Amino acid sequence: MALRLYDSATRDARDFVPLEEGRVGIYVCGLTVQSEPHVGHVRSAVNFDVLQRWLRHSGYAVTFIRNVTDIDDKILVKAAEQGRPWYNLAYDMAHELSAAYASLNVQRPTYEPAATGHVPEMVELIGRLVERGHAYPAADDSGDVYFDVGSWPAYGELSGQRVEDMEAAADADPRGKRDPRDFALWKGWKSETEPETASWPSPWGRGRPGWHIECSAMAGKYLGAAFDIHGGGIDLRFPHHENEQAQSRAAGQRFASYWLHNAWITTSGEKMSKSLGNSLLVPNVLERVRGVELRFYLVSAHYRSHVEFSFEALDEAAAGYRRIESFLERAGDLPASGSGSGSGTGTGTGTGTVKEPQLRPIDMEIGAEHVERAQLRLLDQLPAAFVAAMDDDLGTPAAVAAVHDAVREGNRLLAAGDRDRAAEQAGAVRAMLDVLGLDPADPAYAAGTSSAQGRLETAVDTLVAGLLGERDRARAARDYAAADAIRDRIKAAGIEIEDTPSGPRWSI
């Protein structure tokens, strides 16, 4: 079965056919770096990371571009409020965002272009639109340039709306617009209220780019006039993506073949952007669960399904993930967690080994004909149900069910003493998890563990090992009351002990 994707533009699932055999170009709208990322923001990144990984596993060479919007109204306003340069705020937030992505094992794109680095490309594109009669400088002397919606009959095609049905923005300042629905390609510099550093020269005077033009310019630059997939959050469909498409097509580019939009995460039924408390910022959520567990929670829902965030559901997801992990440990496919006597670590905290983040940029040089043998072997290990689920518009919930099925079967084989066949299941589980970016052994997940944490684990391990030794002696003497008392003491400290054929082990 071939990959099918739900295209927001046509509102149905279609077979995915790339423009060029074996190659895929993807553009995803990243974030405006104006504040710390919350779980809603990273959902989008995780969803498209899964897409990108699945395409590569399916043998495609993927070029993946995700932009950073580092200049816009909000950045200017917030930076002013905080009394610092706008570029300092944007830079800081971009770093926060990268850290959040890294903690969730979101692979780096092929390139991550920033808007401020592409002003000349945008000016060039705007110039072409003016030449073709699809854009005009404002009639007042604001220095603004607007896209002329009336000049583009197809306007509204992406979001399925007719121009005449659209409400004009209630808060829009009509300024020099011919029609209130026209949107800004270029915003003239307001020297009284905006810093000069936030302006660039152009044929229409100093100014800064409008929001939508950057994506058209950067997608065109890095992916060409026509490319395969454009992604982003559902809220971007209109106006952002509608406008992008109108601009690019009016400038003579075919633009994206497929549009993919992810749904929201809400809290208490509200969009996060409106009701956000600090508790849902990624670093704060990661104090409660590990990055891999948060990712598992996000991947367990379909990307087009609305998710009502709750810590209870997050904890449940984490419990589900630990079951998978526990199977891999017992099947010998992963180093066991705390063994009571060695260098083990708690399952609640990842491995204690400190490693450099190994987020690799995705490899765009691997064509369909050059897929690495290891990768093909991995593909061979994937159960048919998993492949079918992923091919059906990235059906990650069904794919996760396939993981659970393999885990149950593997556990059954372990219970029956068939370690060889259990190992096969473990291999399949690892392969599936790898596709989903959820392999517990992925070095990306070790990167977040601090050396202080590692030392702490070693210390706990030593203390627990001592206590377990006492408990073993009590058990050997059949003094179960004393043995249980020791276990209770350890448990009171928040550490669970379980007896396994290879000896007791602990986890937090």
Next chain:
RNA sequence: GGUGGGUUGGCCGAGAGGCGAGGCAACGGACUGCAAAUCCGUGUACACGGGUUCAAAUCCCGUACCCACCUCCA
């Protein structure tokens, strides 16, 4: 006003005419000194009212409620 989405068991979350996705929780059993882990088993869920059909959570009509977008938004 226009456009689109949703309502599934105690909870999360798939599915889109016929076989009870999967997980978490719960209960029973096996195993265990006891636990834990694991395995086996246990649920008659699809907002409401009609209709179509041999068969409806799924299709049609209607109703209720919720949500998103309509130029700030992942």
